[in-house]
Structures are given as C-alpha cells and as structure tokens.
Amino acid sequence: MKNNVLNKGRILLLLALFITLMLLTYSAFGQNTNNQQHQIRGVVTDSEGIPVPGVHVLISGTQTGTFTDSNGTYSISPHPTDVLIFSYVGFDTVEKSIGGQTEINVTLKESVTDLGAVTVNAGYYTVSEKERTGSISRITASDIETQPVINPLQALQGRMPGVIVSQISSIPGSTSSIQIRGQNSLRPEGNYPLYIVDGVPVSSVPVSGSGFMALGVDPLNSINLSNIESIEVLKDADATSIYGSRGANGVVLITTKKGREGKTALDIGLYTGMGKISNTINTLDTNQYLEMRKEAFANDEATPTQFNAPDLLVWDQNRNTDWQEKLLGNTSYITDVQASVSGGDTQTSFLLGGGFHKEGTVFPGDFNYRKATGFINLNHSSSNHRFRVNFSANYGVDRNHLFYDGQFVQRAVLLAPNAPALYDLNGQLNWEGSTWTNPLSYLEKTQETKTNNLIANASLAYEIIPNLNLKTSFGYTNLHSEEISKEPLSSRNPALWQYLSNSSRHITGKRESIILEPQLTYSLQMGKGSLKTLLGMSYQKATNHQLYAIGVGYADESLIGNLATADRVNISLQDDIEYKYHAAFGRIGFDWAKKYFLNLTGRRDGSSRFATQHRFASFGAVGAAWIFSEEPFVRKTLPFLSFGKIRGSYGTTGNDQIADYGYLDIYAPTQGSGGLYPTQIANPEYSWEVNKKLEIATSLGAFEDRVMVSGAWYRNRSSNQLVGYFLPAITGFTSIQANLPAKVENIGWEIELSTRNIRSSTLQWDTSVNITFPKNELVSFPGLEQSSYANIYREGASLNSSLLYQSLGVNPETGFYEILDANSDGSYNSEDKIIVKDFGRKYYGGINNNLTLGGFTFNFFIEFVKQLGRNHLTTFQTPPGMMGFVGGNQPVEVRDRWQLPGDFSNTQKFSQAFGYTPYNRTASSDLSVTDASYVRLKTLTLSYQLPPRFMYKTGIESCRVYLHAQNLFTITNYSGFDPANNRGSLLALPPLRIITIGTQLKF
Known part of the structure; x- marks a missing residue:
C-alpha cells in the first residue's frame, strides 16, 4: 500500500511540475513585450484557393520566422517597417511589406509540378516521393488527429494498399493486429512487423493479459496520437532490407512532431462524444425460444426436469429480455484533451505537451479506460549548423478497469430470453434457486490493467567536413505492465460459498531495451550524378521479465490482491529473458540527372536466438527507378503526362522471431526440492528464415498531376521456415524447433489513384482510392503429412485456409446433419476434410473524399473488403435446442428446421442432447461458410475553420x-456481429458507432 501511495505521489508531482513548466514557458516566451511590434495574421493559399501548410514565413533580414499550420494560417509579430518573405518548395517566393496592416493573406503561385516537395521517412534516411525506389505508404497527422481511436494502428484501417489492420475487439485498450503484404511464417508469432518510434525499435509483441485482454495489450497504446506527425509503412525489399532480420514482415515507422522556429505557440485540442455497439445479432424471442426447446425434448423423446430445463419449468414463461441490449447496450462516453507548447529560433526549438483520454464501455457498471501522456522534443544546432542535437521522449500511463470474463459478450447473445431477473426483491443478485449463473456476478470480478511506457531517443550529429556527417543515436524503452484480477466470494452463488474462497490472479511484465546506432553519411555531386552513402552499426539489448501468480484464501475481500495476506500463493510462471542483437548496415544511393536512380542496401545481422554457428546472417537488396517523364521524347509525344516513373526492387530479409534459448536443453525444478526435469530438447542447428522480395511498380501523373495513379506487383517468398517439428511421444517431447523446407509465397497487386476533381477559388474536391489484390499460398512443404501441421495446411492453398468436411445437408429421414465419409472407412477424421476454403481477403481497399468550400471541409472515408467468413454454425457452437453452459439461444435462421421425415431444410431438427455430434461436424464443413464481404463508412468529418478576422482580438x-462520426454504417450480408471478424467469434465486441464533437485551437 505504501509503495502504491508513493508511486501515485510521484505521478502527481511530475504532473504538477509538467503543468507548471508549460505555464512558465508560455508566460516567458508567449507574450510580446515590444510595443513597437504588432501581430500579423493571415492565410496562405495556392492559386486555386487551397490552404498551403508548412509555408515558411520569415521576417526579412532576421532569423525570426514561423510556419503555416495545417489550415494554411500563420501569425507573426514584426515591426511596421519589416518585410515578410513567404517561401515553400514548388512555389514562387513572395515578399510583402508590413506597413500598418494587421492581416496579410498571400497567394502562392506554383513554380513547377514538384513531387520532390513531399518527403517520406525511410528510417535511416529520408527520400522525396519523386525519387524513392522502394515501396512506402504514408499517412499524416490530418488523417489521424480527429479519429477517436486509442492505438495509432487503428487509424490505418483501409488507408494503405497491402496493409491489413484488424481490431479484434472494440473494448478500449485491446490489441490490434497488422499484416503487411500477407502472412510469411507458418507460426503466428513469426509475422509481427517491426515498430520504430522516432528511431527506437519497440517490441510489436502484445503484452500478456487475460480475460478481455487475453489477446494482449498493444505496446503502442500509450503513444499520444495528437503528437504523431506521420506513419510510414515500409513494404518491399528496397525499403526493409536495411533493417535486416527485423524487417522481414515490414516496418512501421512512427514519427512524432518536432519543435519549429517561430514565436511560442500554444495548441489545444479537445473532443467529447459517445459510442454504441454498431450491430446486434437477431436471435429468437421468448415464444420462438420456448417452442424450440419443447420441440427438442419431443424429438429426443425426453422429459424436461428442473435440472435439464429450468427455462421450461422454473423460469417465467412470459419474460422476454433482449440481453444484448441489457448487457451490451450502454453508452460509452469519450473525453480527450491535448495541449502542447512549441517555439524557438533557428538554433533551438522545442515542443512540450501532454494529454488525457478517458473512454467508457458499453457494459453495465462503471468500467473505463484512461490514458495520460506526456512528450517532449528538443532540437539544437550550433551557430554554424555543423553540430546538431535532438532529444525526444514519449511517456504514457494507461489504466484499464474491466471485469474478468472473456465470455461476457457471448453470454449476452446466448442467454435465454426468459432468463430470470438480474436482481431479487431485496436488490441483491438473483440466483433463481441456483438455476443459472447471473451475468452481473462477473462484474464483481474486477480486472485492473496498468501499463507505464517510456520511449526516449537522443541523437548527436556533426558535420566533419562538408557532406561528411557523423551521427550517433541512443534509444531507450521501458514498459512495465501489471494486471490484477480479483475474484471475491460476493461474485459467486452463496449456495456454493462453502466450497470456494477469495482469490486473485496477477500478471506482471517488464520490458526494457537499449539501442546504440552510430552512423556515417557522405554525399558527393559529380556533374549530373549524385552519390549518397550511409554506413552504420546497431547494438541492441533487451530484457523481458514475466511473472504469473495466483493468490488464494484471503480472509476479507478488502485484502484481495495483496499477496502477503493470501493463505497460499502459486507461481505458475516466472521468466527472465535476455536478447542481444548486433548488426552492421550500409546504403549506396546514386542518381544521374535526377532521372535514373540506383539504391543498394545491405545488412549483417547477429541474433542471440541462434546457436553460435548460425548466429550471423547477411541480407541485402537493390532498388532502381527511371523517371521517364524527364526524357525529351516523352515530353514531346505525351505532353499531358506530367510525371512518369518505373521502379523495381529485389532483395532478402530474415526472421528471428522465435523463442529465446530455443537451441538449448532447458530443465525445470520438480515439486519439492532436489530434482530437475527436461522441458525443452536442444537443437543448435536451426537458423534464420529467409524472405525474398521482388517488386515492379509504376507511377503516372497527368494534367499537371491532377490525376495520379500508381500500380505495384509484388512477390514475397519465405523459406527455411522455423516451425515445431513433430516428434514421437516416446522421445518425451511432442516437437522440436527446427527449419523445414516449407515455402510460403505472397503475390499481389496494389493500385492507388488520386484525383483533383474540382479546383476553384471556392470549391475543392479531392478523391483517393486504393485497392489490393493479394494471394497467399503454401507453395511447398515436403513432409507435411508427417508434421504437426498436417491437419492445418495444404500445399497449394493459402495459410488463411481451413480444411473442412463436405456437407451432405440435412438427412430428410433422420433430420440430422450429415457429412461425406470421403475415404469410406466408417469414421470421420482429418482425412475426410477434402474441402479447402480460403478465408483471406480476395481484395480490399478504401475510398477517401475531401471537399472544401470556404471555411468548411467535408471528409468521408469508405472501407471495402471481399472475403468469405463463418456463419452461425461456427458462431453459436451448440446445436439448436440444446442449453449449453453459457446459454441456448439461437439466431432466427434456425427456424427453417427439419420437423418431419421427408422434410428438406437448412437446419437439422431441434435436439437437446443427441444432435451435438452431427452439428459439431457440420460446423467444420463447407456448410458453415458464408460471404463476409462488406462496405463500411469508416469515418465522416465535417469541420469549419473560423476566418482569421474573427480571431483578431481574441x-x-x-x-x-x-463533428466526427466513426463506423456509421456497414453494408453486408454477413449475419454475425462484425464481418471484419469473419471467423465468427462471439467473444469479441463489435465495433462501436461513435459520434464526437471537438475543437482545435492555436494561440
């Protein structure tokens, strides 16, 4: 208790110091004390009236300046005799005299079409959009800042070709998954991409959890979304091979905002809103449900009793409760507040800020997610700009207060509509004579998940001689998580208390890593040629601590969670793991006349996850591009073509995402003392998975880039698969870590189109579309039939496929489902699963529209997916007529059932006991497959920018x-909760329909 109080005290003290520092900074730097100066405001637009962000506004003859914000507005305090210089890449520079003016609006004229003005982050270096040879997708702050999401990955959904982001559940704080150009590894844990935040690697493996957090907590949750400048996703070999083994499954680069020179500014953003679940499942009402249950007993020639049929003999036959509305129908309220202070001069700039986010749940009770964040960025350079230093830190604390029941959503769907009232006449939980488990009892089993996450980076750069630069960066991450689940006796049926006791579960984890990366860059101009080189090294050390404990026998509920007061403490897992990684990397980039580009990258990796003789491996790539629109003959023959580029790349990346120390024999102590037993058998011979990537792409711009289209074809082949190789039980182990000659291939097309539909002084309308056609295939797997994957995969099929029985429908004589006995041996097993269905996406993408009229902006984004899914046969898991452990309700589709011999129907006859086996087999057959395609209005935003003249004296x-809306509606034939969760699980909460209102202020 004392430590908790001290920790809270430290947090409050740091928060107080943080707020005080922000106020002092703003007070010291934000006030204009020179009476001879006055403030000038204005908006910078292009020739078509479109606001231009990032324009440099400089007071001539000084080093004082500022930049226009995302809406093209600026503010600066010059003397009346000064001259303002407005400059931006791709536009002609404009100079304006001040005089007595207080508002100066400027129109910039485009000098040339210049894709070079758009710079993308490639990790160890930056490159212009025009000159890049690799495949990099990018979204910016404007795509992120208004979305009411917790995790930055959720803002990417549908917006990038080749990138699939899945939100498993809409419970606040739950993890999201990202897949870049398909699944490369047979092992799910071998498909995580690399996360880089401001140059610091962050583990992409979810933090361990349980209950609603069983899939883990995402380590990116604690990042402040308002502080993100851009997110780049690196996909092909040219972009990822410089990261070696860490880039096998793609790289996600998150770049936070930096301080900019100019007067000190205060930015405040806030929004509030509410959310409701976007969809429910249409289940049976009381009359239909009771009819099903009575018919099931009649079909089985069985007699209902109060033990096997309390819903028929004990519960109210006239009660009709919509349990989905009752248990999942609450409103989730959302509040988000962000603030930052920034400013500086040409030598030193700073950014300091923080935020708070609170989001409720749709469950009964006061459950919520809270996140507090703080960030800082400092930049300084010497007067001659040869020495530069940068420091950035992002710190987040989140608290998720839930209850411990991963099946609560499933209960809301399956509970009988005539189940008892939740409370008795005395206001206590109603147990109805121990005939059911009251769902509200699970709300008493509280679960508190706490995570503290620090990501910090410092870099020093020095120009040794012109064009030769030495840079060293140091990164540090520290993530500490703690989950406590409390199960008091008050959450249990009083009739069973004598057999139970108060208990708690504890999951503690700590991840800490350091990385040091010295780099040397050199550039050389040789006539029309330009050479850029990069040479660097990486040293990373990471430690991971995990502890799972259970406390039992607390004397009082107030003591639950304090393991020192438990009668018994069981440690089920305690791990301390150390991981080391060394690498040397290099890049050579060459271009000739800004038309021909060649990029060579290489990396030598060493990982502690392999035995000494296989610890090091080399990876590399080559990328090339030709901007053919610069050729005179193209300009002459295709005058409408403003830009044209062909690019390609080929290279290799590796994968070391396996368990640490897997090459060693491992022993564990026996119960008691003095003994050891083996838990892992050694294999020092396995080595890296290898992913070979090939890409060919083109980009075209027409009519002064009013129409831009790009297309890419890629092929990734992953071989030397690290898998668990099957062993006979006589060895004492079921598998051993080994390389198998399995080859996985991902082939796909990615297409992007952007158009400027209308560009006038009053109305602008832009559209962008992306679509991906992926194909995943297990090309070969020698010895598959003898491996542990024989019942999961098939050669020539996708890794997203399921092996299924062939359904024969409902037997018109017996009324039960039947499946084909493919080998006619009288039994049903994996050999009879002859149907292969691919549940991966056939194509997917998004459509974004942005319209601006005066100060109004209207934006909407539509996500679309073509895929198969699993229907209610898989979702509901129990045959219609049976009352399972969680409940027995069914979807309305089951009313089309078999009733009499000779009937032809889609659903087997109702059965309360005997129908489970045929139903279970059919749930694993092709009859359980359905279309799960959908079109979803993902986001819709209507905003208004107040004119500067209204702000003059404020x-x-x-x-x-x-006003922002999320998940407004979904068009689909899928009958489950959410077609995006196309495997039919009832454990995940469907996405919330969220409406928020907000404002963004700059002082």
Whole structure:
C-alpha cells in the first residue's frame, strides 16, 4: 500500500511540475513585450484557393520566422517597417511589406509540378516521393488527429494498399493486429512487423493479459496520437532490407512532431462524444425460444426436469429480455484533451505537451479506460549548423478497469430470453434457486490493467567536413505492465460459498531495451550524378521479465490482491529473458540527372536466438527507378503526362522471431526440492528464415498531376521456415524447433489513384482510392503429412485456409446433419476434410473524399473488403435446442428446421442432447461458410475553420471546430456481429458507432 501511495505521489508531482513548466514557458516566451511590434495574421493559399501548410514565413533580414499550420494560417509579430518573405518548395517566393496592416493573406503561385516537395521517412534516411525506389505508404497527422481511436494502428484501417489492420475487439485498450503484404511464417508469432518510434525499435509483441485482454495489450497504446506527425509503412525489399532480420514482415515507422522556429505557440485540442455497439445479432424471442426447446425434448423423446430445463419449468414463461441490449447496450462516453507548447529560433526549438483520454464501455457498471501522456522534443544546432542535437521522449500511463470474463459478450447473445431477473426483491443478485449463473456476478470480478511506457531517443550529429556527417543515436524503452484480477466470494452463488474462497490472479511484465546506432553519411555531386552513402552499426539489448501468480484464501475481500495476506500463493510462471542483437548496415544511393536512380542496401545481422554457428546472417537488396517523364521524347509525344516513373526492387530479409534459448536443453525444478526435469530438447542447428522480395511498380501523373495513379506487383517468398517439428511421444517431447523446407509465397497487386476533381477559388474536391489484390499460398512443404501441421495446411492453398468436411445437408429421414465419409472407412477424421476454403481477403481497399468550400471541409472515408467468413454454425457452437453452459439461444435462421421425415431444410431438427455430434461436424464443413464481404463508412468529418478576422482580438491564432462520426454504417450480408471478424467469434465486441464533437485551437 505504501509503495502504491508513493508511486501515485510521484505521478502527481511530475504532473504538477509538467503543468507548471508549460505555464512558465508560455508566460516567458508567449507574450510580446515590444510595443513597437504588432501581430500579423493571415492565410496562405495556392492559386486555386487551397490552404498551403508548412509555408515558411520569415521576417526579412532576421532569423525570426514561423510556419503555416495545417489550415494554411500563420501569425507573426514584426515591426511596421519589416518585410515578410513567404517561401515553400514548388512555389514562387513572395515578399510583402508590413506597413500598418494587421492581416496579410498571400497567394502562392506554383513554380513547377514538384513531387520532390513531399518527403517520406525511410528510417535511416529520408527520400522525396519523386525519387524513392522502394515501396512506402504514408499517412499524416490530418488523417489521424480527429479519429477517436486509442492505438495509432487503428487509424490505418483501409488507408494503405497491402496493409491489413484488424481490431479484434472494440473494448478500449485491446490489441490490434497488422499484416503487411500477407502472412510469411507458418507460426503466428513469426509475422509481427517491426515498430520504430522516432528511431527506437519497440517490441510489436502484445503484452500478456487475460480475460478481455487475453489477446494482449498493444505496446503502442500509450503513444499520444495528437503528437504523431506521420506513419510510414515500409513494404518491399528496397525499403526493409536495411533493417535486416527485423524487417522481414515490414516496418512501421512512427514519427512524432518536432519543435519549429517561430514565436511560442500554444495548441489545444479537445473532443467529447459517445459510442454504441454498431450491430446486434437477431436471435429468437421468448415464444420462438420456448417452442424450440419443447420441440427438442419431443424429438429426443425426453422429459424436461428442473435440472435439464429450468427455462421450461422454473423460469417465467412470459419474460422476454433482449440481453444484448441489457448487457451490451450502454453508452460509452469519450473525453480527450491535448495541449502542447512549441517555439524557438533557428538554433533551438522545442515542443512540450501532454494529454488525457478517458473512454467508457458499453457494459453495465462503471468500467473505463484512461490514458495520460506526456512528450517532449528538443532540437539544437550550433551557430554554424555543423553540430546538431535532438532529444525526444514519449511517456504514457494507461489504466484499464474491466471485469474478468472473456465470455461476457457471448453470454449476452446466448442467454435465454426468459432468463430470470438480474436482481431479487431485496436488490441483491438473483440466483433463481441456483438455476443459472447471473451475468452481473462477473462484474464483481474486477480486472485492473496498468501499463507505464517510456520511449526516449537522443541523437548527436556533426558535420566533419562538408557532406561528411557523423551521427550517433541512443534509444531507450521501458514498459512495465501489471494486471490484477480479483475474484471475491460476493461474485459467486452463496449456495456454493462453502466450497470456494477469495482469490486473485496477477500478471506482471517488464520490458526494457537499449539501442546504440552510430552512423556515417557522405554525399558527393559529380556533374549530373549524385552519390549518397550511409554506413552504420546497431547494438541492441533487451530484457523481458514475466511473472504469473495466483493468490488464494484471503480472509476479507478488502485484502484481495495483496499477496502477503493470501493463505497460499502459486507461481505458475516466472521468466527472465535476455536478447542481444548486433548488426552492421550500409546504403549506396546514386542518381544521374535526377532521372535514373540506383539504391543498394545491405545488412549483417547477429541474433542471440541462434546457436553460435548460425548466429550471423547477411541480407541485402537493390532498388532502381527511371523517371521517364524527364526524357525529351516523352515530353514531346505525351505532353499531358506530367510525371512518369518505373521502379523495381529485389532483395532478402530474415526472421528471428522465435523463442529465446530455443537451441538449448532447458530443465525445470520438480515439486519439492532436489530434482530437475527436461522441458525443452536442444537443437543448435536451426537458423534464420529467409524472405525474398521482388517488386515492379509504376507511377503516372497527368494534367499537371491532377490525376495520379500508381500500380505495384509484388512477390514475397519465405523459406527455411522455423516451425515445431513433430516428434514421437516416446522421445518425451511432442516437437522440436527446427527449419523445414516449407515455402510460403505472397503475390499481389496494389493500385492507388488520386484525383483533383474540382479546383476553384471556392470549391475543392479531392478523391483517393486504393485497392489490393493479394494471394497467399503454401507453395511447398515436403513432409507435411508427417508434421504437426498436417491437419492445418495444404500445399497449394493459402495459410488463411481451413480444411473442412463436405456437407451432405440435412438427412430428410433422420433430420440430422450429415457429412461425406470421403475415404469410406466408417469414421470421420482429418482425412475426410477434402474441402479447402480460403478465408483471406480476395481484395480490399478504401475510398477517401475531401471537399472544401470556404471555411468548411467535408471528409468521408469508405472501407471495402471481399472475403468469405463463418456463419452461425461456427458462431453459436451448440446445436439448436440444446442449453449449453453459457446459454441456448439461437439466431432466427434456425427456424427453417427439419420437423418431419421427408422434410428438406437448412437446419437439422431441434435436439437437446443427441444432435451435438452431427452439428459439431457440420460446423467444420463447407456448410458453415458464408460471404463476409462488406462496405463500411469508416469515418465522416465535417469541420469549419473560423476566418482569421474573427480571431483578431481574441488572442486565438486559429480555431477549427468539427463533428466526427466513426463506423456509421456497414453494408453486408454477413449475419454475425462484425464481418471484419469473419471467423465468427462471439467473444469479441463489435465495433462501436461513435459520434464526437471537438475543437482545435492555436494561440
């Protein structure tokens, strides 16, 4: 208790110091004390009236300046005799005299079409959009800042070709998964991409959890979304091979905002809103349910009793409760507040800020997710700009207060509509004579998940001689998580208390890592040629601590969670793992006349996850591009073509995402003392998985880039698969870590189209579309039939496939489902699963529209997916008529059932006992497959930018108000909760329909 109080005290003290520092900074730097100066405001637009962000506004003859914000507005305090210089890449520079003006609006004229003005982050270096040879997708702050999401990955859904982001559940704080150009490894844990935050690697493996958090907690949850400048996803070999083994499954680069020179500014953003579940499942009402149950007993020639049929003999036959509305129908309220202070001069700039996010749940009771974040960025350079230093830190604390029941959503669907009232006449939980488990009892089993996460990076750079630079970066991460689940006796049926006791579960984890990366860069201009080189090294050390414990026998509920007061403590798992990684990497980039580009990258990796003789491996790639639109003959023959580029790449990346120390024999102590027993058999011979990537792509721009289209074809082949090789039980082990000659191939097309539909002084309309056609295939797997994967995969099929029985439908004589006995041996096993269905996406993408009229902006984004899914046969898991452990309700589709011999129907006859085996087999047959394609209005935003003249005397530089909607509607034939969760699970909460209103202010 004392430690908790001290920790809370430290947090409050740090928060107080943080707020004080922000106020002092703003007070010291934000006030203009020179009476001879006055503030100038304005908006910078292009020739078509479109606001231009990032324009440098400089007071001539000084080093004082600022930049326009995302809405093209600026504010600066010059003397009346000064001249303002407006400059931006791709536009002609404009100079304006001040005089007595207080508002100066500027229109910039485009000098040339210049894709070079768009710079993308490639990790160890930056490259212009025009000159890049690799495949990099990018979204910016404007795509992220208004979305009411917790995790930055959720903002990517549908917006990038070749990238699939899945939100497993809409419970706040739950993990999201990302897959870049398909599944490369047979092992699920071998498909995580590499996360890089401001140059620091962050483990992409979810933090261990249980209950609603059974799939883990995402380590990116604690990042402040308002502080993200951009997210780049690196996909092909040219972009990822410089990361070696860590880039096998793609790289996600998150870049946070930096301080900029100019007057000190205060930015505030806030929004509030509410959310409801976007969909429910249409289940039987009381009359239909009771009819099903009575018919089931009649079909089985069985007699209902109060033990096997309390719903028929004990519970109210007239009660009709919509349990989905009762248990999942609450409103989730959301509040988000962000603030930051930034400013500086040409030598030193800073950014300091923080935020708070609170989000409720749709469950009964006061359960919520809270996140507090703080961030800082400091940049300094010497007066001659040869020495530069940068420091950034992002710190987040989140708390998720839930209850411990991973099946609560399933209960809401399956509970009988005539189940008893939740409370008795005395206001206590109603147990109805021990005939059911009251779902509200699970709300008493509280679960508290706490995570503290620090990501910090410092870099020093020095220009040794012109064009030769030495840079060293140091990164540090520290993530500490703690989950406590409390199960008091008050959550249990009083009739069973004498057999139970108060208990708690504890999951503690700590991840800590350091990385040191010295780099040397050199550039050389040789006539029309330009050479850029990069040479660097990496040293990373990571430690991972895990502890699972159970406390039993607390004397009082108030003591639950304090293991020192438990009668018995069981340690089920305690791990301390150390991982080391060394690498040397290099890049050579060459271009000739800004038309021909060649990029060579290489990396030598060493990982402690392999035995000494296989610890090191080399990876590399080559990328090339030709901007053919720069050729005179193209300009002459295709005058409408403003830009044209062909690029390609080929290379290799590795994969070391396996358990640490897998090459060693491992022993564990026996119960008691003095003994050891083996838990892992050694294999020092396995080595790296290898992923070979090939890509050919083109980009075209027409009519001064008003129409831009790009297309890419890729092929990734992953071989030397690290899998668990099957062993006979006589060895004492079921498998051993080994390389198998299995080959997985991902082939696909990625297409992007962007158009400027209308560009006038009053109305602008832009559209962008992306679509991906992926194909995943297990090309070969020698010895598959003898491996542990024989019942999971088939050669020539996708890794997303399921092996299924062939359904024969409902037997018109017996009324039960039947499946084909493919080998006619009288039994049903994996050999009879002759149907292969691919549940991966056939194609997917998104459509974004942005319309601006005056100060109003209207944006909407539509996500679409073509895929198969699993229907209610898999979802509901028990045959219609049976009352399972969780409940026995069914979807309305089961009313089309068999009733009499000779009937032809889609559903077997109702049965309360005997129908489980045929139903279970059919749930694993092709009859359980359905179309799960969908079109979803993912986001919709209406915003208004107040004109600068309204802000003149308020001290507010800019003000934007907006209304945002998330998941407004989904068009689909899928009958489950959410077609995006196409495997039919009832454990995940469907996405919430969220409406928020907010404002963004700049002072």
